[in-house]
Amino acid sequence: MSTMAELAWRFAAAHVLLLPAAVGGIAYLLLRALRASQLRQDCRSPPPGGIGGWCRGAVGAETLSFLAADPPHFAKRYVRTVADLLGEHSLLCTSHGAHRRMRRAVAGLFAPAPTAAFAAAFDRLITARLLADGCKGQAVVLDAALDVTFRAICEMLIGPRDDTRELEQLQSDVMDVTQAMLALPIRLPRTRFYRGLQARKRIMDALRQEISTRRENGLKLDHRDDFLQTLLLKSHMDSPEEALTDEQILDNILTLIIAGQVTTATAITWMVKYLGDNTDLQEKLRSVQLDLASKHNDAPLTLQHLNTMDYAYKTVKESLRMATIVSWFPRVALKDCQVAGFHIKKDWLVNVDARSIHYDPTIYDSPTVFDPSRFNDDMKPYSFLAFGAGSRTCLGMNLAKIMMLIFLHRLVTNFRWEMADHDTSLEKWAMFPRLKNGCPIQLTPIRKDKMH
Numbered sequence: 516m517s518t519m520a521e522l523a524w525r526f527a528a529a530h531v532l533l534l535p536a537a538v539g540g541i542a543y544l545l546l547r548a549l550r551a552s553q554l555r556q557d558c559r560s561p562p563p564g565g566i567g568g569w570c571r572g573a574v575g576a577e578t579l580s581f582l583a584a585d586p587p588h589f590a591k592r593y594v595r596t597v598a599d600l601l602g603e604h605s606l607l608c609t610s611h612g613a614h615r616r617m618r619r620a621v622a623g624l625f626a627p628a629p630t631a632a633f634a635a636a637f638d639r640l641i642t643a644r645l646l647a648d649g650c651k652g653q654a655v656v657l658d659a660a661l662d663v664t665f666r667a668i669c670e671m672l673i674g675p676r677d678d679t680r681e682l683e684q685l686q687s688d689v690m691d692v693t694q695a696m697l698a699l700p701i702r703l704p705r706t707r708f709y710r711g712l713q714a715r716k717r718i719m720d721a722l723r724q725e726i727s728t729r730r731e732n733g734l735k736l737d738h739r740d741d742f743l744q745t746l747l748l749k750s751h752m753d754s755p756e757e758a759l760t761d762e763q764i765l766d767n768i769l770t771l772i773i774a775g776q777v778t779t780a781t782a783i784t785w786m787v788k789y790l791g792d793n794t795d796l797q798e799k800l801r802s803v804q805l806d807l808a809s810k811h812n813d814a815p816l817t818l819q820h821l822n823t824m825d826y827a828y829k830t831v832k833e834s835l836r837m838a839t840i841v842s843w844f845p846r847v848a849l850k851d852c853q854v855a856g857f858h859i860k861k862d863w864l865v866n867v868d869a870r871s872i873h874y875d876p877t878i879y880d881s882p883t884v885f886d887p888s889r890f891n892d893d894m895k896p897y898s899f900l901a902f903g904a905g906s907r908t909c910l911g912m913n914l915a916k917i918m919m920l921i922f923l924h925r926l927v928t929n930f931r932w933e934m935a936d937h938d939t940s941l942e943k944w945a946m947f948p949r950l951k952n953g954c955p956i957q958l959t960p961i962r963k964d965k966m967h
């Protein structure tokens with residue numbers, strides 16, 4: 516067997532879930548929720564194996580090319596209700612054909628200058644938040660992380676907001692949309708789904724108002740450099756085929772907030788928990804990071820600083836592997852086809868199960884042990900799928916890593932922490948597996964005079 520085929524064969528069994536079209540949408544929602552609530556994220560116990568009675572199994576060699584190349588007979592497909600909430604132009608929901616153009620337009624925004632500005636903004640926000648939580652001697656990590664990730668992402672997308680009430684309204688609306696993504700699509704007042712639709716409408720109205728104010732003020736004279744401004748300016752300058760319409764811009768601003776906030780905040784929370792449970796690794800990391808902090812004289816963090824944080828980066832990666840925030844990548848067959856002997860009918864959903872790859876003992880030794888040093892060795896191709904693979908790889912991957920690294924550096928160089936509540940129950944019906952208690956920690960300052 517060739518090396519590729521051998522590697523592919525290892526991915527056999529349990530890495531792919533096939534769902535018939537007839538049960539597709541609702542079953543997918545139920546399975547995701549069920550899966551999230553079944554998982555025990557305790558590092559000492561492995562996640563449970565299979566779920567449901569649907570066909571679950573090997574795709575073999577084609578798994579790799581399926582992930583890497585997104586073959587023309589498969590497209591990414593979320594259930595219809597996700598498009599109702601994020602908008603039909605959202606990068607996550609747009610048609611297979613339109614996706615490439617939309618992705619090109621949005622990806623262009625993640626240039627070095629805005630990324631550097633984003634890192635500076637996140638550093639400022641997390642430093643202020645930790646200062647406040649540090650004074651109280653405790654923090655609920657999920658709450659802190661949701662708050663700073665939201666503020667930083669919004670600042671990058673639509674600029675800093677002076678009006679706190681406006682920002683809080685937006686934050687609460689975004690949360691309602693996120694929660695509605697897993698709800699049953701019942702459009703009756705007081706249901707979760709209905710609340711999500713109403714929240715989307717308020718967000719769209721507020722953003723439309725923002726666009727019209729900017730246009731009235733004259734776009735070019737309005738010296739902002741956020742994503743919204745860049746996209747609006749481009750829509751005036753680019754040829755009609757390249758320019759995005761207002762509706763496309765709005766759907767994707769909302770998509771970036773939703774795709775970026777809860778994922779990153781959840782990943783940060785697990786990272787803090789894993790280090791709270793492994794105090795020897797926490798101490799090791801602290802000593803490395805304090806050394807780096809003294810070398811850069813406690814200055815605000817820059818991308819150059821982050822590039823030197825090798826052990827912290829491995830800690831981030833290990834946390835992402837263990838937590839596998841996005842565990843399934845849903846695809847739909849566009850026509851009847853054969854994959855490694857499986858006959859897959861048109862419209863069947865095919866889900867790659869990233870979690871089972873991240874916990875496969877033939878890929879990762881002792882996969883349930885939290886061990887950042889496992890990333891000292893080169894990885895096998897397609898063995899680390901925290902951000903997906905192929906043409907649908909996460910667009911915000913670098914931003915997510917930046918946020919996780921900065922959060923980690925500021926926390927570990929300023930405080931020792933331990934878990935304030937050891938309950939590991941998971942929240943039911945959450946989009947991503949997360950602790951019900953939000954991960955409360957006790958903070959002990961390392962140095963009282965100033966923040967590192």
Ligand code: HEM
Binds near residue numbers: 843
């Ligand atoms: C730790 C945090 C994050 C994780 C674990 C994560 C994970 C992922 C994964 C696995 C995918 C691909 C899903 C698939 O192929 O079906 C994805 C797509 C995406 N992510 Fe992230 N993500 C994170 C943070 C972010 C951030 C910060 C942003 C932007 C602000 C973002 C924006 C997106 C977008 C727009 C897509 C869709 C790309 C496309 O379909 O072309 N993500 N993410």
